[in-house]
Structure formats: C-alpha cells, structure tokens
Amino acid sequence: MKHLLDTDSLSDDEILEIFEEAKKFLNGKQSKVLQDKLIVTLFFENSTRTRSSFEVAAKRLGAKIVHLDIAKSSTKKGETLKDTAKNLAIMGPDAIIVRHKHSGTPELLSKMIDTPILNAGDGAHAHPTQALLDLFTIMQYFDDVRGKKIAIVGDIKNSRVANSNIKLLSRFGLEVILVAPPHFLPFTKLRTAYYLSEVINEVDIIMSLRTQTERHDKPIYASLKDYANDYCITKELLGDRDIILLHPGPVHRNIDIDDAMMGDKRCKVLEQVKNGVAVRMAVLQKCVLG
Amino acid sequence: MKHLLDTDSLSDDEILEIFEEAKKFLNGKQSKVLQDKLIVTLFFENSTRTRSSFEVAAKRLGAKIVHLDIAKSSTKKGETLKDTAKNLAIMGPDAIIVRHKHSGTPELLSKMIDTPILNAGDGAHAHPTQALLDLFTIMQYFDDVRGKKIAIVGDIKNSRVANSNIKLLSRFGLEVILVAPPHFLPFTKLRTAYYLSEVINEVDIIMSLRTQTERHDKPIYASLKDYANDYCITKELLGDRDIILLHPGPVHRNIDIDDAMMGDKRCKVLEQVKNGVAVRMAVLQKCVLG
C-alpha cells in the first residue's frame, strides 16, 4: 500500500494493523515518527472537519503541513490538474491529502505522480478514512463484528461515506441494510427498506448520514422537515433497544438525529471524531513510512 | 484559573505573575515550554492582528497551531455551537483561542467543554488579553499606577477593549474617565466628559479607541471627519503635556490619532503590540500548563 484511494487499497491484515496502531495512539502513545516530513493538503472542496482531523493527526506525529487552498490558486489561472499535481510533487512532499468534488480525482493523481496520495473524499465515490474510523468505532463495541447488522439511513446514493462503508463493512462480515426513500437508493444487491421501523428490531448499529442539501441542484424533499419526519433518528424510535448510533458529522440536529438521541449514551458521534484522529495518525504513518 | 474569559478570571497576584513572565520574554527569554502542545484558533470573526499575535506567541513557545476558519466551516452546515465545540474538544487540543461577535460565547464554550478557553474578543463584552497588555504597558511607564488618571476616548459603549480596561484598570487603582459623545457612552458611575479638553490637564494616560465604523448598522456621525474634528488625538491638543497615548490598533490615522502624535514619543502603540506578544506568551503558558 502506497496510496490510500479507497479501502480496497488495504488488505484485511493491513487494516487490522492500522487499528492496532490507532489503539496505541488512543491510549496515549506519543510518537514523532513524522518529524521532518512535509505533508500537503490539497483541498478543492472546503472541509474544515476532515482537514483539521488530518492536520491534528499529522502534527501530533511531528509532521509539517502546507495547505494549498485551491479555490484561490493556479487552477484558476488555466492550469490543468495534471500540471498542478506534477508541480506539487516535484517540491518533494512526503504525502498529499486530497479532497475533490469529482469522483476519481485521487486515483488520477496517483497515476500521474509518485507521492503517496490520501483520499480525503472524492465526489460520491469514496471517503476511506471515514469508513476506517467507522469500522474501528464499531469494533470497540462488539467483540466479533461478523454477522452484525447495520442500517445505513439517508441519502445513500450521493454519499461517499455510505459508499466506502458499504464496501468495507460488508468485507468484514457485517450485513448492511440500506434505508432510504427510492430516489436516495443506489442500484444494489443489498437488502433495502424504505423506513427504519421495518428493520429496527434486527439491527445492531444505525449509521445516519448527513442531509447533503448542498449537493443537490434541486430540492428533492419539499422541506428538510418533511425528510426529518421520515428519517430523523429519534429516541422515541429507538426505545431502549441495544443499538449504537453513528454519524459522520456535522449532524443536522432534529433533521438527521434528534436532540434526545444526541445526548444518549448509544450515540457515538464524538467517539467517531476522537477515533478519527487516531486512525488518521496510523494511516499517515503507514502511507508516509511505508 | 483554567480559562481566560475576562480579566475577572485572574486574581491580582496571577496578573502580576503573568507580567513577571512577560517581562522575561521581552528580555529575550527563550522557552519551548509548549513543545508538543496543540492550540486551536477558533475565529468566528476575522482578526488578523489579534490572531497573528497569539500565533506568534504560541509558536515562540514551541506549540503547534491549527486554525479553524469558521466562516467556511461546519457551522454553515447547520451544526450548533455546542456540537462544534464538543467535536473540537474531543480531538484533544491543549487550548482553544476564540473570537466571536456575540458577547458570552467564550463563557458558553467553557461550560460545554473541558479544554482551556482563551477569549480573544467577544462582542462588546471583553477582550482580556488586550486589557492585560494595556495595563502591562502602563506599568512600564509608572512606578505606581494607583491614582493615575486615564481618559478612554471614543466609542466606549460598543468597545470590548474599553469594557475590559475599565474593569481591570479600576481594579488596579487607576481613575478611569470616559470621554465620548452621549450616544457612545455606556451607563456608568465613572466620571465622564464630552470633550477631552475638559480633562486634558489632569490625565496621565489617554487611550484612544478605534472608530468601529463596521459595527454600526447606521452612521452615527455625519462623517468620520466630523468625529475626528471632536475626538482625534492631536499634537496640538496635547501640547507638551506629560501624557502617554495608547490605542488597541489598527489606528485610523487622522481620525483616531493625527500623524504628528503617531510619530511622537508619547505614543506607545507599537510598544503595545510588542508587549502583546509577550503577555500572550505568559497567558498561554499559564492556561495550558496550569
């Protein structure tokens, strides 16, 4: 593994090894293993959350970061993606963390240059570190994840988080059920449901997705409130069932998840954020040092 | 003291202790005491000046900085302040430096999370490190500040700088006189004057405030020039009186202070900036290391 384009870039063993390292970092392991390394963030889309998680991870390991804010940059001056990439790579960074609104951009970059590329989200395609931290979080709560059932709820079709999780969680033996209105469902062989109530008695985990209102040109629901009526994860809905609740953040309160569930112990959103830094430390260590 | 929300967070002894440290830094003391510490700046308002002063201070002590530019961030995606704060805190920074246009935001944050919060300015409420550096600067010029008279001049009502200074300087025994047109005066028990000429023969210190044109929805003066006619600190006005002149910056030349006074030895604006870095180093050291 050199690049992290999708979770497919990693074997099962490599993933478990990353998780072992992440656990050590969570338990307070200090390491300056990336001292003297230079990591570039190349974000064609804004993402305070993912970018700062990567930045905290890199800096905890001693790396230096150079941010390229592409919205203001050379790509606006008629430079091609390939030229931007080659110009960047020749400066000798030890890794490039990329986010782009078009699926496949990180893979394209990885074919143009030798520098390790870490995908921080590309279009509706993949968000591998998110899926890794989600699986890591699930594994903290179940001794054996094989056979566990997870409902992914929301705008699955347009979600790179859902896409990466479907692949990764299925591979580790979880049964993934997609819960969404028809226009939010991808073509799939997976089991699907229109309402969470249809499967709530079976599932061990619920992953609520962000209502990506900014990704749709036209409103699909009459209003967010209409969407929330059907898909908001409420404490009323969960009752006292033994289910853990995940969400990639930022949470639309009372649209994605209601206030009562946000304050409930079963909601693991903050654990995900915490685990995200640790998993990204382990991923950066692996990508940069090989 | 864990958070620095207002100067009230600090006892007199703690303030004097901070000043002792700041003096050492001014005298060239090198210290990497915050090596391996991670400090987040969370600015909901732009502030090149204050942010860069904190950044220089933190980096001189060896800390790493992660900037969260909230204008582009999750809060725009429907996340609440509380969720932003909790998401940030769980990543484990050693301190968070906050600026917000609403009074009380840093205090709110300090109740939500355990991370030390440093207030870098909240609405018209407080700007504690500014008041500390102002008192520190005054103390450089007077062996005993008790009984010294300071005129604070300008839009006092809307100024967090004035607000923090009124509290801090009064506490250290200075007599504060507020000089402003009626609509710029707060309700106060302090002595007030409409024109500086009324008190110029008594005062030891003048603190000119920035004309905060961007904070008023409607113009209050017909023009800045009309304001300047009455409130610009001119060399003509000061004559050869033994008075030191302060201003939090950036100075509107010939509106707040005229060119002649800006070039005069009695003007301590640059000393304030220099002292600001040293005081913030001492404050960061205290907040982060306890």
Added chain:
Amino acid sequence: MKHLLDTDSLSDDEILEIFEEAKKFLNGKQSKVLQDKLIVTLFFENSTRTRSSFEVAAKRLGAKIVHLDIAKSSTKKGETLKDTAKNLAIMGPDAIIVRHKHSGTPELLSKMIDTPILNAGDGAHAHPTQALLDLFTIMQYFDDVRGKKIAIVGDIKNSRVANSNIKLLSRFGLEVILVAPPHFLPFTKLRTAYYLSEVINEVDIIMSLRTQTERHDKPIYASLKDYANDYCITKELLGDRDIILLHPGPVHRNIDIDDAMMGDKRCKVLEQVKNGVAVRMAVLQKCVLG
C-alpha cells in the same frame, strides 16, 4: 545583503554562493538552520505557487511560518502600509516575505523597518527569486553561460519575471532577445523581434511568459487563441533544435506552450519548480542568518 528586493541586492559572488548552497540542498542536504526562526508571509496578492514554494523552503529549514492574509486584514480597516509594516516588525519576525501588486512596495517596507524583506514579486518591477532560479536552471545545462542567447517571449512589458531576468541574465553574460508584439515590448536597448521564427536558429534558451490576462484592464489580443497562433511555443516550431525551454508557471497549455513541447525533454518547467525550493532555501538562509 540584508533584504532581497531585486537581484541588484546581490553581488555576483553572493549569487554563486547561493547557488552552491542550493546545489547541496538539491543533493539532499538536511539542515535545520532556521529552527526557532519565525518568518512571516505578507501577501497582498494571491500566489499559491510562489507562497507554497517559500513555505516548503522555510519549513524544510525548520522555520515557523505565520501567514498574514492581507485581503481580510487591517489594511481594510484604514491602516496605512507603514503602520501595518511597523506593527508586524515589532512582533520580531526574522524575515518578511512580501508580494504586492504595486512596484516598489518591498523597497518601501525595507526603508520603514529593520526586518529582512524578501520580495516575492512586486507589480511589473521584480521577482528576484524567480530570476535566480531561472539562472540556476540555465547553469545546470551549460558549463559556461556567457554568450548564450535567450529569447524571452510574450508580454514582457508587464512581466516582473521578464524584468528581473533581463537584468540578471545580461549581467551574467547572456544575450537577451525580446520577442513580442509591439504593445508587449518595453522601451529597450536590447535586440527585439516580433516573431520567434526570426531568431529561432540562434537561440540556446527560450523563456515563455505567462499570458497575464488578469493584469490587463482591456483585452489586447482579440482572443488568447489569436495570441497563441503567433506566440505559443510548439514542437513544430522548435523542430529538433538543441534549445531548452523555461516558463515561470503556471503554464497556459496550448496558449503559452503546446502539449507536445510540455511533454518534451527540452521543457524544464518542473526542474524550475524543484530548483525554486532549493534556491529559496539558500536565499532564506542567507537573509535570515546574514
């Protein structure tokens, strides 16, 4: 040499000394010689490329960087350039890297403050580190550069890159020929030509300039395509001549240089970027440490 305002700031010996250092950095020399140094970037114009090259150079040497994004800053609040400079200098940075759209700004700053100023491009006046890296790149390909002929092609009149190169390359004994339509030519004693075909059989080096469409208020060519018809550097035009091709980047493909030449071994654009980091490391080292 304290400031780097133009290449005139440097003697021939100093330039060759900088190149010797740059070569060592290219050959893998590691040095933390700027550890504990603080360098400020003060960019009044956006420039991802130059700024990130300086940032990578500074961080490789162990320096800390504070970026001042002036577009959002105090200058918008009515502060003069002089006050901004003095406020910055008093915070004690070890160097300030400046870009400004007005010619002469770095020189002005150098007269106002004591901090070393590095010019990262000012108006149409100068871009000294670009000229240095260009000469350095040329020297990699010729044992003796004296008497070598270089054609500079494009909007020379408005180009600080051309301006700095004309002075520096002439000084090191190269013959500079300016190739441009009349309205892109400055008043000059240098040899000029309207079309590259007139001099192509004589030259050893071609330097293509960026079509600075954003610097002209009115379009000068009917279209970029019309310009490209006359001035794009094509493989067809160069044939198999032994000529090296330079460009300061970012390249407008098929306007400045065609795809075939961009992929040709004679095109040294990426070498320039690579050399740029090494040359800037050497320049920073010299300016900061004296």
